[in-house]
Amino acid sequence: MAVPKQKKSKSKSRFKKKNFLLKNKIIAKNQYNNYFIKHRCLV
Incomplete structure (x- = not known):
């Protein structure tokens, strides 16, 4: 039971990281715009 739980948390953190990177890109x-x-x- 502990192994699937670990897998789940890993995928969740990966998704969070992806979301975070996407947010940062936006x-x-x-800011550039x-x-x-x-x-x-000004010009």
């Missing part, structure tokens, strides 16, 4: 993209828009407004 945030980075938004915001900077680009501000820069364009």
Whole structure:
């Protein structure tokens, strides 16, 4: 019973990590877009 439990937690953590990376990518993209828009407004 302990082995499937370990597997489950492992896949869950992997999914969390994937989600976290995806979120970071989106945030980075938004920050870049915001900077680009501000820069364009200044120029």
